[in-house]
Amino acid sequence: MKLKLNIWRQKNREDRGEFVTYHLDDVNSHMSFLEMLDVLNQQLIEKGEQPVAFEHDCREGICGACGLVINGYPHGPEEGTTTCQLHMRHFKDGDEITIEPWRSKAFPVVKDLVVDRSSLDRLMQHGGFVSIRTGSAEDANNTLIPKEKSDLAMDAAECIGCGACVASCPNGAAMLFVSAKVSHFALLPQGQPERKRRAIQMVQAMQDEGFGACTNYRECEAVCPKRISINFIGMLNREFIKASVLSGAEKGGKYRSK
């Protein structure tokens, strides 16, 4: 098939960037979307032009490195599919395809289609872990976890950290990402000791990093390549409220005269 591609080109963080149109013939329907871009890049290099920079690594839908906005949709038109797992059989001869980077305040563009997502790593530093020292664990089977709970935790834990939820959100919120992490741990016994701290700190960090607020657009759920449900956002909200309201002795266990 033949395609017309409108691709965002931007030299570096400072450059303003613009769309450039390319024509590509002989696209095979078995190709993946990224293989189609590989072919374009080979042609550009052979012509003496600069290839299009885009991020990718595993090409199996699990590392979360890839992520392009394709015709307005983060990761393209197929539900539950990362860009690298999208195949050209979902397009047809003569199609015009617009390809852009994630666009969000918290993800500055580095070059062409590559963005800086280090804000997600920084969010994780605010409690996206269980504080357990290597070697101090008890036997793994000592703590029973109901299968349903563990499966639900896994539903949340499957997040690949690609940032599509942020890119799709009109407010640029990272709620789905944060809620997946908070819920994953809140559902498991191992996450209990730090449950409240985690909810409060991660929500606070989200604001500090310049992510927007959630106003229930639900776009994030629709584009999540791992189909993570916004039910977890509901869970995060409850976790946050419960954590914010201190009860009885939680306000302090020692008497101090003013």
Add this chain to the structure above:
Amino acid sequence: MKLDANIPEGPIEKKWENYRDKVALVSPANKRKRKIIVVGTGLAGGSAAATLAELGYDVEAFCYQDSARRAHSIAAQGGINAAKNYQNDGDSIWRLFYDTVKGGDFRSREANVYRLAEVSNLIIDQCVAQGVPFAREYGGKLANRSFGGAQVSRTFYARGQTGQQLLLGAYSALIRQVAAGKVKMHPRTEMLDLVLVDGRARGIVTRNLETGKVRSFSADAVILATGGYGNVFYLSTNAKGSNATAIWRAYKRGAGFANPGFVQIHPTCIPKTGDYQSKLTLMSESLRNDGRIWVPKKKNDKRPANEIPESDRDYYLERRYPSFGNLVPRDVASRAAKNMCDEEHGVGLTGLGVYLDFADAIKRLGEQAVRERYGNLFEMYERITGEDPYKVPMRIYPAIHYTMGGLWVDYNLMSNIEGLFVLGEANFSDHGANRLGASALMQGLADGYFIIPYTLGRYLANIGYDDLDVSHSAFSDAEHQVTERISSLLAIKGKQTVDTFHRRLGEILWDNCGMSRTEQGLKDAIEKIAAIREEFWSDLRVPGTDRDLNQELEKAGRVADFIELADLLARDALERRESCGGHFREEFQTEEGEALRDDENFTHVAVWEYGGDGAEPVRNVEPLQFENVKLTQRSYK
């Protein structure tokens, strides 16, 4: 080259315990004074960096991706082994040790493997405590599945994303230390050289992949955990960025490279469809638990699978290996698939494929149960091929997957260069000539969480303190060499792209150093590789500059190293005149076509030493002693 494995005294069951009891310790105050470089944030590097920082060391960690969480370990699907014996099916540390030594076709070091089996149980405890949501039974206990090369069910898993969950566990431990200020994380930073001062590893030279800035880092010890080099074949199941540069640079600085020819070909990958193909996708080995592998009995049978009656199907693994059936080790399964296709029983458009059929499993367990076990793998298959494996059998074919070879290390996981430690897939230590499924994750985490904290301490306790920093001339010299090399890649200004060379290199290796190898084929390969190398350095085209994000330049450096490594790989395969595990030399096989070892002459690790530019590399050997497991002809019949 001095190769002392430094195996502790005592019976195998006591070696590690004795070692830990006697090993020198570093006091907390002194740990703070020690800086450690960890290159790689996969299971091995991530777990090492986190644990060392917890202990109090000052850690600088590096990865080439934009985040530590994206290391290639994330892609592991099927599971991780441990000798918990939760299934009460006869498993034990001894049995895991035995299976691993036998699975590796008696080309690994017994003491290392025993220790691996020993710490395997701690790994599961650790990961569960971190909140890794392993699969569970209704009673709330952990579930297990079986993997190839074992008759017990010892594999722990998290759906088809075990590597992801384990890596996110290690990453969370790492990020906790980043938050605590004990780890300084350098993403999008590629190590391009190792720096030695007075014969010890004292630092690295890196390039910032966004700005192009070349910068040195100094330390008291350097840990490489940079993964495998399967991408030397171009098409493999590895991530596109997986590379050999870090270990290759270390090799050129004097580190021994062990068994470079030991490469694993995974039997169940989605077959290639065209020339544009950029990678091959693995379908987890766990599928062989319930899927049955077959080909049509008739040659070139073009009927669709569901029109081929039972009587016309050959379930060749079940037929040839009745006791292990579809669960024979990877090397055996891969070779059998190749044989069937060579004899024109292959399926699919290219004839390079065999069926992996779930019809019986769906009948036996119901579609829902199959969906629960393998749902995401089936989805992935359908996304890539457009075919629904609940209805038609999957088509699979072997692909390059894992490298057992790597930098040589002793029992301390230290290479022959003092202060250079190598962990995970980047080292050679535990899997001999063939790795069993679900054992790489185990090894990476064993190395990082439970072994390096002791062995690194031992090293540091015995060396002095100095105030060496990057102003030492060894760093400026190495930086200079790195910059020169980058400039020369950009200066070639030829006509062919990096990918063109990489693809051609891959074809040479796949044809001559792949599933079966011959004396002549390997000699041809060495010649062809030399020719490619010359052409590369005279006709490569790298667009752009070295001052910004330049993905072609990154690839060019990696492929330049792959070309050199390919030569060593072929030489190693040529010199090992026997068949063992994944290394199959057509000249050496039993009457039934199984690998024929030559224990008298080859019960050793081949450790290659860099001979200088243009000079031949030198082959050294570390003899292997088998005191606990008897050397036998592997049989899975």
